[in-house]
Amino acid sequence: MTDPNTQKKLYEDFEREAIPHMDALYNFAFRLTGDSDDADDLVQETYLRAFRFFDKFEQGTNCKAWLFRILKNTFINKYRKDTKEPDKVDYEEVDNYYENIKPSNADSAHLEKDIYDNLLDDEVSEAVNSLPEDFRTVIILCDLEGYTYEEIADFIDIPVGTVRSRLHRARKMLFTRLHKYAADKGFIVKEQK
Amino acid sequence: MNNDLITALVDNEISDKNLIQRLNEQISYDSSLKYDYNIQLFCKKIVTQRVKKVSAPQHLRSRIISEIMPKELEPKKKHNFLLDIFYRPSFSFATAIIIVVAIILITINRNTQTSIPEIDLANLTPDNMFLQAVNNYSSILNGQLTPQFLSENSKEICNYFSKNGVNYSTIVPEFKEWKLLGAVISEDKGTKLAHHVYVGNNNQIIYVFQVNESYINNLIELDPELVNYLDSGNCYSKEINGNLVLFSKMEQNICAVIANGDFNYVKNNFCSLN
Numbered sequence: 001m002t003d004p005n006t007q008k009k010l011y012e013d014f015e016r017e018a019i020p021h022m023d024a025l026y027n028f029a030f031r032l033t034g035d036s037d038d039a040d041d042l043v044q045e046t047y048l049r050a051f052r053f054f055d056k057f058e059q060g061t062n063c064k065a066w067l068f069r070i071l072k073n074t075f076i077n078k079y080r081k082d083t084k085e086p087d088k089v090d091y092e093e094v095d096n097y098y099e100n101i102k103p104s105n106a107d108s109a110h111l112e113k114d115i116y117d118n119l120l121d122d123e124v125s126e127a128v129n130s131l132p133e134d135f136r137t138v139i140i141l142c143d144l145e146g147y148t149y150e151e152i153a154d155f156i157d158i159p160v161g162t163v164r165s166r167l168h169r170a171r172k173m174l175f176t177r178l179h180k181y182a183a184d185k186g187f188i189v190k191e192q193k
Numbered sequence: 194m195n196n197d198l199i200t201a202l203v204d205n206e207i208s209d210k211n212l213i214q215r216l217n218e219q220i221s222y223d224s225s226l227k228y229d230y231n232i233q234l235f236c237k238k239i240v241t242q243r244v245k246k247v248s249a250p251q252h253l254r255s256r257i258i259s260e261i262m263p264k265e266l267e268p269k270k271k272h273n274f275l276l277d278i279f280y281r282p283s284f285s286f287a288t289a290i291i292i293v294v295a296i297i298l299i300t301i302n303r304n305t306q307t308s309i310p311e312i313d314l315a316n317l318t319p320d321n322m323f324l325q326a327v328n329n330y331s332s333i334l335n336g337q338l339t340p341q342f343l344s345e346n347s348k349e350i351c352n353y354f355s356k357n358g359v360n361y362s363t364i365v366p367e368f369k370e371w372k373l374l375g376a377v378i379s380e381d382k383g384t385k386l387a388h389h390v391y392v393g394n395n396n397q398i399i400y401v402f403q404v405n406e407s408y409i410n411n412l413i414e415l416d417p418e419l420v421n422y423l424d425s426g427n428c429y430s431k432e433i434n435g436n437l438v439l440f441s442k443m444e445q446n447i448c449a450v451i452a453n454g455d456f457n458y459v460k461n462n463f464c465s466l467n
Contacts, residue, residue, distance in 0.1 A: 007263045014261065022257070026249035040253050044260070051261045108231045116239060124243040142204060143240035149206050161197075168200040171236035172229075178239070 014054050017063045018047065024064070024145060025071055031140045032075055034129050045078070046071040068155035072137075091169065097176045111188065115178050118187035127177040135170035142167055196229060203233045248358040251384065310418035314433065321414040323440075326402045326449035327433060333390065333400055334453075340375025340390060350376045350389055358385035361405035364443045365389055368462055371399055384412055397454035403446040415447065423447060428464035432456070439463055 025046060029039040050057075050070050057066060101111075128139060141152045142163075149163045158166075182188045201207050202216050220227045317324040332338035342353045347365040350373060354363045357378050367373065371391035379386045386408075391399040409415050419440060422429055429440040439450040441463050452459045 004263065011261060011263050015258075019254075019258070022249040022254060023246075026253070027246050030247045036247075036250075039247075040250070043249060043253060044257055047257045048260060102225075102228055108228050108235065112231070112235045116235075119243075121243045121245065124239055125245070128240060128244055139236075139240060143237050144244055144246060149201070149204070164201050164206070165197045167204070168197045168233065171200070171233050174236050174240070175232050178236075 010054055011051075013059070014051055017059075018050055018054070018067060021064045021067055022047075025067055027145070028068065028137075028140060029071060029075070031129065031136060031144070032133065033079060038079065042071065042075055042079070045074050049074060062151075062154060065151065065154040069157060072156055091173075094169075094173050094176055097179075098172050101176070101179050111179070114188045115182045118185070119178060119182060123181055124178065127174060127181060130177060131170060131173055135166060135173055138163055138166045139170045139174065196226070199226065199230045200233050203230065203237055245356060247356065248385075250358070251360045254383070309427075309429065310416055310422050312416055312419060312431065318414060321416075322402070322404060322409070322447070322449055323415065323419075323438070325413070326400070326451055327438060329388065329402065330398075330400045330436065330451040333398060338377065341377050343375040345373045347373060354378065354385075354387045359387045360385065361387075361407075361446065362444070363387045363403060364446060364448075365401075366462075370394070370458065371397070381412055384408065386413075393454060395454060397452065399450065399452040399454075399459060402449040403443065404448075406442070406445055406447050409447055420447070428460070430456075430460055430464075 022043065026039055026043050029042040029046075030036060033039050033042060046067060050067055057063065128136060131139065137156060138152060141147045141155060142149075147155070149160045149167075152163045153160045179188070198207070198212075198216060199220065202213065207213050207216070220230050312323055314324065314327065319325070329338060342350070344350050344353070347367050350365045351363050353376055359378060365373070365376075368391065371393040374390045374392045376387065376389040379388060386402070386404055388400065388402045390401070393399065404413055406420075409420055410417065419429060423440060423442045426442075431438050435453070437450075437452050437456040437459055439452070439459060441448050441450070448463070450459065450463050
């Protein structure tokens with residue numbers, strides 16, 4: 001496309017539709033990569049790619065979801081090419097730990113208080129960052145960014161039911177990690193069954 | 194029952210009222226399910242409240258825009274007047290001599306700006322840092338503006354600024370007589386700006402608004418005479434509505450300080466920092 005007027009119009013549309021989502025994309029990129037320089041590169045590449053194909057973007061559809069999909073694909077192609085597949089999770093181990101720390105009366109109130117009051121914000125962030133990518137993604141999009149299941153499903157191209165079950169497991173996994181941090185630091189005593 | 198449904202309940206993702214009621218009933222009598230529900234709720238709460246969002250840094254925003262902006266929309270580069278005249282051969286030698294002589298004369302006769310600039314609050318626009326600082330201070334005293342981040346630690350406040358999108362280095366000194374209360378980040382045309390507050394005895398409140406000097410008269414207005422006055426190493430102060438308004442330069446930042454109470458102490462503290 002070489003016509004300067006078309007190019008100008010395209011840029012103006014892009015600036016109006018896509019640029020305002022940069023903070024949300026950056027936050028997501030930062031949580032995915034765990035590094036601000038990598039997040040910079042990932043967001044920049046996402047925007048350059050999005051602009052290159054913006055003439056194919058159907059105006060009036062969800063631009064944010066479209067950008068998230070590009071970012072996720074760019075991340076998979078670029079940053080995950082060495083490992084080829086996402087982290088494998090031994091969910092049975094997580095489940096065992098989760099069941100093992102369940103208090104006998106199943107009252108979680110004091111456990112929650114001990115974790116909430118004693119762990120630092122950075123430790124909570126670290127626990128989120130340490131989750132396997134697929135689980136981290138749904139937690140960030142749902143709990144940090146506040147998107148609905150339908151939006152998340154749209155962003156990362158999975159069924160709504162999968163978003164729900166992934167979130168369920170992600171939070172269980174997060175809880176076991178927070179519990180481990182707190183137990184290692186002596187804030188809570190493991191009640192072995 | 195599918196345990197995932199309690200996750201959907203936690204996230205307000207169930208619209209069927211009967212199902213919500215059924216789930217709530219089950220949670221109330223099944224202690225194991227109740228535990229799972231509470232854990233889901235807890236994890237959502239801890240992520241929402243304790244994991245901080247990070248914003249895209251300004252340099253990234255500018256880099257992306259400059260990469261995609263069509264050439265004809267780019268702001269035209271200003272001609273460098275001095276270089277232009279030196280490149281014109283017919284003027285080059287004579288012009289160079291004149292400029293050198295002029296610079297020498299200016300340097301010899303240079304007066305540093307010592308006269309105190311007159312600032313009239315009534316003539317200032319809403320973009321003006323002076324007016325913004327005065328208005329913000331009133332809002333603090335009225336309780337309309339409260340710190341977004343509470344801390345008595347200057348390092349924590351500086352970290353809060355840098356982690357939340359303030360893209361210039363900030364200075365938050367600590368003083369013996371005042372305790373840091375907290376900080377606020379404001380946004381002006383997409384740029385984040387740093388404010389912090391101290392409290393002292395007898396309801397003394399000291400408010401500091403600091404802006405990198407490169408933003409002055411680009412993003413935020415400030416009387417050029419006042420900027421020159423500060424650049425010459427001076428500290429500006431004026432009493433407005435019974436409060437002290439002080440401007441000083443701390444490293445690369447222009448700071449507006451507004452305080453009630455012991456004016457001399459405020460002046461001594463902030464005017465010695467530049």
